Amino acid sequence: MRAVVYDKYGPPDVLRLEEVAKPVPKEDEVLVRVHATTVTRADVHTREANRSNGRAMTLVSRLISGLRRPRQPILGREFAGEVEAVGAAVSEFAVGDRVFGLSGLTFGAHAEFMCMRESARIARMPAGMSFEDAAPICDGALNALMCLKQADLRKGRTILIYGASGAIGTAGVQLARYFGADITAVCSTKNLELVRSLGADAVIDYTQEDFTKNGQTYDVIFDAVGKLSFRRSRASLEPGGIYLPTDGPVNLMWALMPSRKGAKRVVFQIPPRQPKKDVLFLKELIEAGKFRPVIDRCYPLEDVIEATRYVETQQKTGNVVLTVA
Numbered sequence: 084m085r086a087v088v089y090d091k092y093g094p095p096d097v098l099r100l101e102e103v104a105k106p107v108p109k110e111d112e113v114l115v116r117v118h119a120t121t122v123t124r125a126d127v128h129t130r131e132a133n134r135s136n137g138r139a140m141t142l143v144s145r146l147i148s149g150l151r152r153p154r155q156p157i158l159g160r161e162f163a164g165e166v167e168a169v170g171a172a173v174s175e176f177a178v179g180d181r182v183f184g185l186s187g188l189t190f191g192a193h194a195e196f197m198c199m200r201e202s203a204r205i206a207r208m209p210a211g212m213s214f215e216d217a218a219p220i221c222d223g224a225l226n227a228l229m230c231l232k233q234a235d236l237r238k239g240r241t242i243l244i245y246g247a248s249g250a251i252g253t254a255g256v257q258l259a260r261y262f263g264a265d266i267t268a269v270c271s272t273k274n275l276e277l278v279r280s281l282g283a284d285a286v287i288d289y290t291q292e293d294f295t296k297n298g299q300t301y302d303v304i305f306d307a308v309g310k311l312s313f314r315r316s317r318a319s320l321e322p323g324g325i326y327l328p329t330d331g332p333v334n335l336m337w338a339l340m341p342s343r344k345g346a347k348r349v350v351f352q353i354p355p356r357q358p359k360k361d362v363l364f365l366k367e368l369i370e371a372g373k374f375r376p377v378i379d380r381c382y383p384l385e386d387v388i389e390a391t392r393y394v395e396t397q398q399k400t401g402n403v404v405l406t407v408a
């Protein structure tokens with residue numbers, strides 16, 4: 084089968100299209116013929132061994148992905164495709180089912196075929212959806228959902244979502260809308276209309292206004308793009324308010340620090356939890372017309388380097404999809 088592989092950490096040019104052996108499903112696995120996948124920030128971080136986030140993060144990244152070279156030569160976490168074969172113990176899926184999901188740290192989706200355990204984050208596609216639309220359902224939304232679950236969002240609670248136009252941000256706005264919160268979304272001028280259409284009650288253009296200086300306060304501040312800090316946001320939180328980060332070792336330290344009852348604090352889900360039931364929840368939301376993944380660009384698999392370079396600009400709006408012919 085054709086797959087995008089890499090055998091050393093480095094810039095996007097380490098990626099190349101190659102013929103590799105087609106995987107064989109184990110007893111409890113399904114073999115998926117991948118029709119569409121995505122390039123995410125997680126693919127980028129893993130490929131460059133988190134070089135841009137400092138030495139400590141590089142070490143952690145290499146400990147997870149392979150110290151000297153990547154253990155898994157095929158990146159790609161999200162997929163949409165058709166079940167090609169099933170292991171003897173599989174009962175949930177049958178050959179021909181249209182499925183989508185997220186492989187997570189096992190990656191493997193930048194290929195014509197991949198195997199997934201049936202109990203893992205894989206589900207039948209929402210009715211009437213194309214493979215290109217289904218591929219980016221999980222990554223941003225599961226990250227956003229994991230964070231927002233900590234925030235007791237409901238009618239009357241206020242949330243500011245910073246970086247509302249990225250993969251996590253566009254999903255975060257729609258999920259916060261679903262939970263009934265009052266949403267203020269922060270993004271640049273070109274994304275204001277989009278973010279409003281996703282359900283934000285108010286929008287702030289960060290190129291024109293610094294939200295930390297306008298005197299407004301919120302129950303929750305969600306940094307969906309890793310560009311903010313607790314220190315900078317603190318004065319914009321209500322007493323007892325919470326700051327939800329998406330990454331950063333400093334945030335991890337803040338979150339682990341004991342805090343007074345009722346104090347403003349950082350909340351981080353440790354360890355990360357993105358269960359299969361959340362994938363099924365997203366599917367229900369899509370079928371009810373309450374969530375849609377936002378797609379910026381679509382590239383054929385062979386243009387993976389170009390797609391990756393675009394993701395690395397940190398300027399994508401929502402998601403970048405790769406189609407696998």
Ligand SMILES: NC(=O)c1ccc[n+]([C@@H]2O[C@H](COP(=O)([O-])OP(=O)(O)OC[C@H]3O[C@@H](n4cnc5c(N)ncnc54)[C@H](OP(=O)(O)O)[C@@H]3O)[C@@H](O)[C@H]2O)c1
Pocket residue numbers: 123124125126222223226245246247248249250251252269270271272273274289307308309310329330394397398399400401
């Ligand atoms: N996706 C993942 O797999 C994953 C997993 C775990 C953690 N994370 C972390 O979560 C964060 C977000 O990931 P993502 O995939 O959602 O990001 P993303 O899609 O790459 O974010 C791109 C968006 O960020 C906005 N942006 C860029 N600079 C900004 C700034 N200074 N202030 C506000 N917005 C800015 C851009 O919008 P404008 O044009 O409007 O500026 C663009 O729409 C990253 O730090 C990532 O490392 C990601």
